[in-house]
Amino acid sequence: MASEPSRPGAQSGTFETQQSLSLLDVLCANQFEGKSFPPELLRETEESFYRGAPPKWLNFHISEQGGSGGARTPFIARDGYAALVEKIRHARSKLQGTSTVKLLHQPGCGGTTLAMKVLWDLRRAFRCAVLTGSTSDAAKGDHVVLQKALSAEEKLKFDAKKRELYEMYGERCHRFHGFNILQTNFSPAYVEAACSVFKPTKRADRPRKTQLAAFLSLLNAYVPGSFLPEWQCRDFFQRDADRRRGDFSLEDRMEPFSHLLVVFQRDERADGKVRMAHPLIARRCTELMAESGVTRSDTAINLLTRLCKDQSPPHVVVGFVKGMLTKRGLKPRRRNKTPGPANAADTQEDEERYARLILDIQRMESRRQSASVLKAASNLFDGDPFLPQALARFYYTELKDYNLAELWAERAKLRDPRNSFVADTLGQVHKNRLKNTAGSLGPLAVLQLASRAIEAFKDEEKLAENERGEDMRGDGDTRVSQHFNIRGQFGYLQLCNDVFHLLVEQEDTWREVLTKKVALDAALESLGDERLIRFKGLIDSLRGEIERKCAFFNKYLTYSKPKLKDDPDYISAGSSECYENFVGSYPPEDLKRTGAVLIQRLKKKKVYTSAAVLSCLESECRESDLKEITTWWEEIFRQKESINYIVSLVVRTNADAAFPSDRKRLSELKQKMPEILNDSPELHMLTLLLCWPADGEARCALDLGQLVRRMKRSFEVAYEMHLRSRRLRPLFFVGNGKGLDRMVHRKVLENLLLEQSQETKQDPWSGERMFHDPEVQARLVKVEGVVREYRLFATIGGAVVELEANNQDSLWKPRRVSFYLGFTIRGPVAFAVQTDKKESESVLRHVTGPGGKDALR
Structure with missing residues (x-):
């Protein structure tokens, strides 16, 4: 293609551009200039777009040139167009080299078309391209929301466009479902009428065209952007006993459903792709099939059997199907209760428990049917760890079948033995079994189950420590090693909380045993079961492990946060509760060293680490508490070097607490800082803060x-x-x-x-x-x-x-x-x-x- 990539200050001239970057659809500043196209191609491109195919750059060129018939109204820009262009220009006018402006939209409401329209109109001012592959989570930034409803002005524009298209295409406009659904303001009545051909569908003896339409509907309803390769659709028909020799028209073979489908290509060199004309049509067709007895689970299992058995070489449908069964959507989270107007930052979102298809099968059919679909996929894709992982989770959360949950969790681990996120499921199975069946269990059984869960969580923690991100397998679009896995450590704390409550409710002596105020062997007579002694090693290790893990979460939450949202509150609450249960109540019976009382006081206040002291302002500690904390750390500071005393001084200063005697010691602290034998980041930070030159130095x-x-x-x-x-x-x-x-x-x-x-x-x-x-x-x-x-x-x-x-x-x-x-x-x-x-x-x-x-x- 003789053209020039769009860029600021682009000068005239042409050169050969090869689109070697397969994930980029590059838009050139002089795209299509000086080129002519056959009228048939222009008409076919325009008609395909209005039927529901994704837009091509040629569609915008056609509109700019007055349409395939000439003298036409311009391309309709939805209401978000002006705001989007303004935000992009404003962001680019700043000194920063790159900015993010997000367009939030639901599939099928014109979001992709709007984004490409903006790029087309800005192609001479900016370098423009469409990323055609998968993307990671977008960064925070300005955003524009495209509503799934037309404004009055938009409605007038679409009505005028409809009249224009009717003059051009006549009765063929009735097949322009992509355009018509927008023009009717996403009318359910229009969608119902368009999908009426599915109403007489029967479960038994379905012809291949009905099965293929069901596959496409299910995929497009649950996986935005999905499609079937045209060659695979043809191959599916060629398995018929009455298959025709030679080539055949897919459109003819798919009648009476063909008007609901679109076949499109990314460019002339790409393979054809087939999808439903609109996501609303796909959803309604799926619903009509289910009402006729062809359930979602039937279609899903049939799709697995018919189109996914041959995985060599792997093809795109396998990826779509795995995503349909394992990718969890987002659900709205409760709004921040703080008074004031809401905005996008208030309504954070959590993941659903399972993929939307699995949830719909559970809601409309049964839990067993959801499990059967996941089981069929797990058996078919026998190298994939995430399907058996999802199945194990479903067994222990929904069906409460802990034996099968354990079986599939073990299989998932075998398929990816170095993946800590996969290993987490086994620990969760044991933890949930203990929590949900403990009412009938005695202390011995509680500790037996707990020991299995602890072993699983410790194994997961070791795997997480060994993950570095270079050799990990991918989970869909996200590399599982991008994030350090904290689930094993937090699962351990949750489990210990459960063990504490279950045992203390049965016998209060357990409170002193678990906090190490009393040794287990000294309490056996009171507990009434000599066999408990075999868990002495486990019980003796709990307090130390909990202190270590709670210290980790103190640092983790104080020093950092997720890039796109806040940490869930339950992490801080759960670790704090566990610390109070096992550490905050009593000092261990073997703690005799100097300062033991002070140390236990600090532990009870949860301020025994630098991060914990720093978090006092976050947790809004009272001034009296800060004064006590500083006094205790000062006493320890006199006996041994401790940077936590200095941290507490800084925190007290920021809390507006008065302590003039401490300020006099600043010069002494500066002198002592280099002498403290500690290479921690906290020490270096305090040294820098104390020694950083003030004005005039x-x-x-x-x-x-x-x-x-x-x-x-x-x-x-x-x-x-x-x-x-x-x-x-x-x-x-x-x-x-x-x-x-x-x-x-x-x-x-x-x-x-x-x-x-x-x-x-x-x-x-x-x-x-x-x-x-x-x-x-x-x-x-x-x-x-x-x-x-x-x-x-x-x-x-x-x-x-x-x-x-x-x-x-x-x-x-x-x-x-x-x-x-x-x-x-x-x-x-x-x-x-x-x-x-x-x-x-x-x-x-x-x-x-x-x-x-x-x-x-």
Whole structure:
């Protein structure tokens, strides 16, 4: 194709472009310019689109040229068009090199067409392409919602277009289901009339055309964007005893259903694809078949048997079918109850328990039928671990058949023995069996079941620690090793909570045994069963394991959060409850060392780690509690070096607690910091915060650049694997003031915004909105630096220090900048990087010096 990829400032000229990137459908700035097409091709392309085929770039060219018949109305742009273009232009006008603008829409309401229309109209201003393959979760960003309903203005446009199409195509317009469903405002009556050919369907002796229509309907109803290859549809017919010799028309063979189908190609070189004309038609046809006795489970199993048995080579239908049976959709989560207007940030979503097809079969047929479909697929795809995993989950959650659940969970593990996410199911089976059958179990049986669950969760935890992301198998569109798997550790805590309640309800002596106040062998007579002694090792290990896992979750939740949403509340609540049950009540009977009482007090307050102390502001600790915590840590600090005392001082400062005597010790703390034999990221962060030069200090006694590098290396050892897919939270910022007052906790900034307005529910950290607020700006110190070669540098205390930027897009252009300095557990981070106003003009004018060298180097 002689054309030029669209780009800013594109100049005229042509060159050969090969679309070697199979996942990109590139739009060129001069697409189709100077080319002519046969009228038959133009008419066929336009007709195929209005019938329901996906849009092609040629459709927009036809519209721009006045249609296949000339002098036609332009392409209809739905109401979201102007808002989408405006957001894209606004995002591109900022300094950032890349931005995300999401178009939220349901399948079949014109979202893809609208997105391609925007790209077509902007092709001369931007580089444009359509990503035709799968994508990962989109980042947070601005969004436009395309409603599944026409506005009055849209209705007028579609009505006018209908009259125009009728003049052009006559009675053939009745087959333009893709257009007509939009034009009738998604009318159920129109869909019902179009699908009426399915009403007389019978379960027995169904011809192949009816079976194929049922397959297409089921796939398109449950898997957006799915299709069947045209060759596979033809091959399906050629198995008939009365098959014709040679080629045949698929459209003729599919009568009377052919008007509900569309056959399309991505380009002239691609294979043909077949799908239903619209998702609403696919859903209604599936419903009509079910009403006639051809159930969803019948169609699913028939589809597996007829089209998926031959998997060599693997073809696209297998992927669609696996997704249809295992991909869990999203369900709305309850809204935030805080007063104020709702917006998209308020209604977070959780996953459904199972794929939508499995849930519909369960609701409309039976649980057993859902299990039978999953079982058939698990047996057919005998190398896939995720189908038996889903089947095992279904057995233990819906059918309460724990023996079969265990069987299929073991099979799933055998199919992918190194996958911790697959291994999790076996632990969940044992945990749920204990929870749901424990009413009739004595302590011995409880501990027997618990030991099996603990073994499974420990095995899962080991697998998770060994997952690095390079050699893991994929789960649909997501690589399972992208995220560190915490389910094994949290499942362990949930199980221990259940064990605690089950045993203590039967005999209160268990409370002292499980917390290690009393040894098991000393309590056997009271418990009444000598056989319990064989679980002594297990019981003795519980408290230590729980302390370790709760410390992990303290750090996990305090230092990081998911990139797209918040952590569910049950993680914090569950780990906190387990800690209280096993650790917070009593010190272990063998704890005799110095400071034992203080340590137990801190454990009872759940502030025995740096992360736990830092989280005090998040949990809104009372000032009296903070005072006690600081006093206890100070006593420990006198006996041995502990950074937690310093952390508690900083937290107290941010909570507005008065402690003048502690402030006098700041210089002493600075001197002691390098002496503390601890290579933790927490120590490095506190050292940086305490020693970071204040205004007026020319130099720092320590090498800040070296400290930053040490902190990063320390983070890589301690936390990088566990937090690899998560966003690191800023813990502190450098603020105005002296001493500890310069360390501003993130929560203090959030509270500043909260005090000013209760009306907005937007995440203040999204898009760095936090730093637009004047009060926040007044609380923090502005730092100056320079961007060169996509890296950020600042001269601090006489030393050049390289810093990370919270928004990497802000480093796309060399210039002098200013920013606010925050600290994550990995090191210092620049927030709200902006071109320095004082020198922006001169810097931008002299970005390149004599000889083309970068003047900022």
